[in-house]
Amino acid sequence: MDFTFSEDQLLFRDSVRDFLVNEVTPERVRASWEKDDGRDAELWQQLAELGLCGMTVPEDFGGLGMNELDFVLLAQECGYVALPEPLVNTALVAVPVLSRLGGEAASEYLPRIASGELRVAVGCSENGLVEDAAQAGLLLWAEPEAFYVLTAEQFSTRYNPSVDPSRRLYAVELGSDAKPVATGDQAQALYQAVLDRGALGAAAQALGLAQRMIDISVQYSSERQQFGKPIGSFQAVKHHMANVAVRLEYAKAPVHRAAYALAEDAAGASEAVSHAKLVACEAANLAAKNSIQVHGAMGYTWEVDLHIFMKKAWALAGSFGDTGFHKQRIAEHIFADGAALGAGTTFA
């Protein structure tokens, strides 16, 4: 039993955190909002040069050969800066799914994804809309009975603006020449793989977003004075933030366990992911609610940075399976006849 990350995993996390905090400032996020395609080609190239786009690509295909567990801490950091670039969907969802599919698609596209040259989008019918579909050269589209790998000319898109201006969402229409590369059980497995990894990515980012909203609110409430004191010295304000800290603290281990379960292909991985998604997004939503309250009217403005993180938290809560979808998966597990529940069953 070892529920800790390795020294290497933590060091890598630290170096990526330093890079992201320095490079992906709120100003840079806002600048990307102003662009037509919402994307920052220079930043994407920097991420690729750091090895991040290819982090989960097998070494034979020019990547670092790492897995979901190696990446989960980085996904938290992506959330912390509200990274607009689709790094989490690429490294945590598209690449592992394409690797599982294998064959020609994997050998043809994975090296190009690792180098940053090819942008890939990934979506599933549970979600409907696909992030970055119009910006991507390649689309992975998962349905329960059919899995597609499509190049740009094989599908068309319709833009749907999101409350989070970083998210570029598209309805996708498959062209008449689009043929599934997998059907039946294989498609079902890939569909699950997309949903589970997408949900894990949302959960991990939610942890980072919640932490960022705490940090911003603590700083604001330490500086803003009313009644001759910083408002953060008042218990009503303190307790708003303490409540977020409690929910966040207890959402971390479920997310790390879910990443481990996916990396190990463990039984029960899907329930672990649903648990992680629900508690992490709940923590982020509470962070958003309490942070805007602590900011007062300033929090309701476009100018103060809080909304960059708050809106991403709102958006991620419904992506890759909404609360109904994930609670249903938990319910099927715990209300089943003969379910192993209670003390001593967590790691069984």
Add this chain to the structure above:
Amino acid sequence: MKLNFTEQQNAFREEIRTWLAENVPAEPLKTFDTEEGFQQHREWEATLNKGRWGMVTWPEDLGGRACDLIEWLIFEEEYYRAGAPLRVNQNGIFLLGPTLMEYGTQEQKERFLPRMATGEDVWAQGWSEPNAGSDMAAIRSTAKREGDKYIINGQKTWSTRAVWADWLFGMFRTDPESERHRGLTFILVPLDTPGITVRPIPQLDGLPGFAEIFFDNVEVDVSNRLGDEGAGWSVAMATAGFERGLMLRSPARFQETARRLVELYRANQASADRDPGVRDAVIRAWMDAESYCLSTYQTACRLSQGGKIGAESSTNKIFWSELDQNMHGTAMSLLGARAELLPHAPDAQGVGTWLDGWMFAQSGPIYAGTNEIQRNIIAERMLGMPR
């Protein structure tokens, strides 16, 4: 990261499981808030100790097994799974025991720990006073040094298990000129000393689970002082850390409650589903109990690799106490009109111990430092908000 148990850990689990199957009393003991039940629980502690299961994290020469935190969690899982009796001496073995090991002299360890382990000495707490509750530094009870004695005067209250306990550990003001958390001393007091009056206080369930204690020129030998004179506050903070932290509230208890809640829901699903909030609360209860378990294992692993526990231990106390209230509150909703019935009511079939648990759950957010105090600690020491 490797989330499975070693062969050695599995063997340990098997060993305790087998022992409990053979030794846990078939009939549940009477509550330890009655004289008869107290005695039964004291005997159970002796039985546990004979099997060397009394306090597995203690060193082997003190009757323990020198278990690490992971083995401790495994022990607790099996203990709660088996429905074994509550620990009447938890103030001693979980709180004072570890404090003694950290601050006690060799003589004190030899004098107190073995008798604590066998249940011969059951311990009560003496922290709160009528005017020192959340504000514990307002303690006024005095211990005046005279030669090799302390003369204790004053009053303690909310002293859990004190009605039938043998000893009390508490904090007293040894420097009458001192204020707040300076000048306090941690002293161990035999409850049969002349000058002590114990007045039972009936709890929410009507039973005397705690008491107030009056001290009238009570003489205690200086050798009963734990830590230095005037250093009581830091000794007590270590004990309070054990109380809030993972020693006292291991996840197994809450996971077993969540399991029973799922069972109760399934047995009453048709009526329960008329209120969709109940089903949702059951799902949340299971997830939160699971989160608590996962987080505790993660913390235990971090600590065993040399990490330190900090202000985040205050999040622990809030999380488990609110979870316990939510789970029992959900059970009360599920039981509907039967929820108010006492277990011995003739038509109370199937209500089990939920009502007792519900009443007890009310105390969780209050004892061991109210949740409001914990939130202040989180905000100021973990998040760095201004005082």
